[in-house]
Amino acid sequence: MAAEMDSxxxxxxxxxxxxxxxxxxxxxxxxxxxxxxxxxxxxxxxNYVPRDAMVQISQRLDVPxxxxxxxxxxxxxxxxxxxxxxxxxxxxxTACHVRGGLRLIDKLDRDLGLTPGGTTEDGRFTLETVxxxxxxxxxxxxxxxxxxxGQMSSNKLDRTLRSYT
Amino acid sequence: MSIEQVDRLVDxxxxxxxxxxxxxxxNPFQLRLRICNxxxxxxxxxxxxxxxxxxxxxxRGLSAEINLVKSGCHGFCEKGPLVVVEPQETFYQRVKPExxxxxxxxxxxxxxxxxxxxxxxxxxxxxxxxxxxxxxxxQTRLVFGSNGTIDPTQIEDxxxxxxxxxxxxxxxxxxxxxIIDEVKRSGLRGRGGGGxxxxxxxESCRRADGDIKYVVCNADEGDPGAYMDRSLLExxxxxVLEGMIIGAHAIGAHEGYIYVRNEYPLAVSxxxxxxxxxxxxxxxxxxxxGSGFDFKVSINRGGGAFVCGESSALMASLEGQVGExxxxxxHTVEKGLWDRPTCLNNVETWANVPLIINRGADWYxxxxxEKSKGTKIFSLVGKVNNTGLVEVPMGIPLRDIIFDxxxxxxxGKKFKAVQTGxxxxxxxxxxxLHLPVDFDRLTEAGSMMGSGAMIVMDExxxxxxxxKFFIDFxxxxxxxxxxxxxxxxxxxxxxxxxxTTGKGRMEDLELLEALADTLRLGSLCALGSTAAxxxxxxxxxxxxxxxxxxxxxxxxxxxxQALIQYSIISEKCTGCMVCVRECPSHAVTGKRRExxxxxxxxxxxxxxxxxxxxxxxxKRA
Ligand SMILES: Cc1cc2nc3c(=O)[nH]c(=O)nc-3n(C[C@H](O)[C@H](O)[C@H](O)COP(=O)(O)O)c2cc1C
Ligand code: FES
Ligand code: FES
Numbered sequence: 191m192a193a194e195m196d197s198x199x200x201x202x203x204x205x206x207x208x209x210x211x212x213x214x215x216x217x218x219x220x221x222x223x224x225x226x227x228x229x230x231x232x233x234x235x236x237n238y239v240p241r242d243a244m245v246q247i248s249q250r251l252d253v254p255x256x257x258x259x260x261x262x263x264x265x266x267x268x269x270x271x272x273x274x275x276x277x278x279x280x281x282x283x284t285a286c287h288v289r290g291g292l293r294l295i296d297k298l299d300r301d302l303g304l305t306p307g308g309t310t311e312d313g314r315f316t317l318e319t320v321x322x323x324x325x326x327x328x329x330x331x332x333x334x335x336x337x338x339x340g341q342m343s344s345n346k347l348d349r350t351l352r353s354y355t
Numbered sequence: 356m357s358i359e360q361v362d363r364l365v366d367x368x369x370x371x372x373x374x375x376x377x378x379x380x381x382n383p384f385q386l387r388l389r390i391c392n393x394x395x396x397x398x399x400x401x402x403x404x405x406x407x408x409x410x411x412x413x414x415r416g417l418s419a420e421i422n423l424v425k426s427g428c429h430g431f432c433e434k435g436p437l438v439v440v441e442p443q444e445t446f447y448q449r450v451k452p453e454x455x456x457x458x459x460x461x462x463x464x465x466x467x468x469x470x471x472x473x474x475x476x477x478x479x480x481x482x483x484x485x486x487x488x489x490x491x492x493x494q495t496r497l498v499f500g501s502n503g504t505i506d507p508t509q510i511e512d513x514x515x516x517x518x519x520x521x522x523x524x525x526x527x528x529x530x531x532x533x534i535i536d537e538v539k540r541s542g543l544r545g546r547g548g549g550g551x552x553x554x555x556x557x558e559s560c561r562r563a564d565g566d567i568k569y570v571v572c573n574a575d576e577g578d579p580g581a582y583m584d585r586s587l588l589e590x591x592x593x594x595v596l597e598g599m600i601i602g603a604h605a606i607g608a609h610e611g612y613i614y615v616r617n618e619y620p621l622a623v624s625x626x627x628x629x630x631x632x633x634x635x636x637x638x639x640x641x642x643x644x645g646s647g648f649d650f651k652v653s654i655n656r657g658g659g660a661f662v663c664g665e666s667s668a669l670m671a672s673l674e675g676q677v678g679e680x681x682x683x684x685x686h687t688v689e690k691g692l693w694d695r696p697t698c699l700n701n702v703e704t705w706a707n708v709p710l711i712i713n714r715g716a717d718w719y720x721x722x723x724x725e726k727s728k729g730t731k732i733f734s735l736v737g738k739v740n741n742t743g744l745v746e747v748p749m750g751i752p753l754r755d756i757i758f759d760x761x762x763x764x765x766x767g768k769k770f771k772a773v774q775t776g777x778x779x780x781x782x783x784x785x786x787x788l789h790l791p792v793d794f795d796r797l798t799e800a801g802s803m804m805g806s807g808a809m810i811v812m813d814e815x816x817x818x819x820x821x822x823k824f825f826i827d828f829x830x831x832x833x834x835x836x837x838x839x840x841x842x843x844x845x846x847x848x849x850x851x852x853x854x855t856t857g858k859g860r861m862e863d864l865e866l867l868e869a870l871a872d873t874l875r876l877g878s879l880c881a882l883g884s885t886a887a888x889x890x891x892x893x894x895x896x897x898x899x900x901x902x903x904x905x906x907x908x909x910x911x912x913x914x915x916q917a918l919i920q921y922s923i924i925s926e927k928c929t930g931c932m933v934c935v936r937e938c939p940s941h942a943v944t945g946k947r948r949e950x951x952x953x954x955x956x957x958x959x960x961x962x963x964x965x966x967x968x969x970x971x972x973x974k975r976a
Binding site for chain 1: 394395397398399431432433576577578579580581582585586616617618619655656657658659660661672673674675676677678734736737738742743744774777808810811812816821824825828834939961962963966
């Protein structure tokens, strides 16, 4: 009985998902050339690109699933798995690298066991690295949930992370 | 003014009338507070500063007397958030919300908040105006000049400073052949890296067969460490648009695209708004300024792949496909987007066009060197005192940029190299700092102009490790379509890994050179064919450092973890215990007021002790 309820619940969530994906696809009026933007919007909505969304896009735009998948895996901007509550992006572009960006990544590994692409066990943080965010004068640079934190140091990192629970 | 209310400009006279009316409505004595809202300053809290100003003006009931302007990037992002008070042009830096009431009070009293002025580190003097700051003094700001002075979201601001007058001139006083000729004679070369003559490209595209043609603006800016394209598109989007409209008219294109990285949300939204406003005024769309010329622009967001900045990969990506380059037996000016003639230019290239049309090729080609004309915007970053965007005439020596504008090396350290041209460029040593920045001189030195990143490295940067950094970057970014690039870069990475971990052999240096040759000759696109440049220039100018890694098993810069050891200099250690507490591996032990000791068997070489020691008592060698 309980299992049935669960699957009903899951079904409900999936339907709501698919409505949201449909709404995004509608905005593109069937234009296949805007596939990358479309996937970006899906990612912005769900925090990642769910497999079902790719199937749905493939069916509605009449594009082979393999092609949707190849775009979603070619470009770095797309994630195919869900992410933690807070997204940490550490810049490892040249300017930040020269000013010690890697130290931040090492520290996150040491303190939280967080490696690039990974999520902490408690689902609190996901770490990504990026090659330049275009604010190189402020390196080393790190972004948490869209907020930029410039001229980062190990000490400042500790203080900054505390406010994200 | 909201977009819906404006009247379409039916001809050039209407544009001029609009310009006059905007200027007349503006009081030159008006107090204005210009707050930088570029990405750099926003990262340092410019949004909170802006909100604080809004609240303070409202509180004092001064919202009508004092205008707030949210400008684009000034270039000196490191000192942000920046605020300039007009009409006096007082320049405040590192402004925090708590400074806001003092600034407003001082401004009303005609006074100055001394402690927020920039202090010249050389003389200790406080500097009142932006252009007197050494960072700005050596610059020539032709393209980037209005970036920090106007509100990028207000087309009226751009029109007030003469915006769209070049378009008016091109549409009514010049034939398309004359426009192309002017751009050719100006000597403008592409700012995206290749340095191809822009006028020649336009002419080929104009001559190419086909009714439907496209112009594209490359705002992918994949070179890590460069951000001038973002700042320009964010801060003066209308100059880029104006350049594109003029180019499209000359070439005979009616559709254009701006391909911009998804990491640049503010550039996307400012460019989008600029397009809407230009459409509303009839500066884009049908029958532009009554000339009969139609042109529309759309924005496409890239997915963050370096190779997508390359012309054929960019076009594949615009078509909604995977961004892989193709062999270019046929040029994209003949068969580009959807196999139609396409003219691709970089953001900065487009932004130069209105200047050339307005002031003329003869004026423009006076600036620069024989074969590199005009100015170039560089992103001066890394281990240099003043970091930011600098615009200089082509031909000025690298030394002037790094030491005069940049104020020398951070923390009084010694200069080692400057890297230009990004992953396709190379390292330039101290002995070549007299080189003028010029497309051809930099190429001769084994590097290249590239898009304009200039990354300064000091004695603490290991050149082998930096070469490996670029190779790792390109290994990730190689699309994998052609074998020389996919496999060659991989092998180079393995060899460099060997060297930086102390397992290198002398033959490895020749192996690197042989691999470099294969890459240069066999790759499908310039990503592969230039990929070896960082390795080759580091071998050419810093071979000793490679030999130290291979023969002595030492990293002279102290960066390669496998080749260094940490130890405590007991004479300097005060026994403050900070390293003992901070060491994540518990490798440092000691008692209060007694020198600490590092257990090398446990040490993970993370360098935390080195960073936290305030007495220089940790040795890295
Ligand atoms: C791997 C690779 C990446 C590139 N990335 C960029 C880029 O990010 N921005 C850019 O303007 N040009 C880039 N280019 C150069 C473009 O292919 C093209 O030459 C340029 O956009 C043409 O414009 P321009 O003549 O105005 O420079 C890249 C080239 C290669 C081979
Ligand atoms: S290199 Fe980090 S922001 Fe550019
Ligand atoms: S963003 Fe403000 S100066 Fe660059």
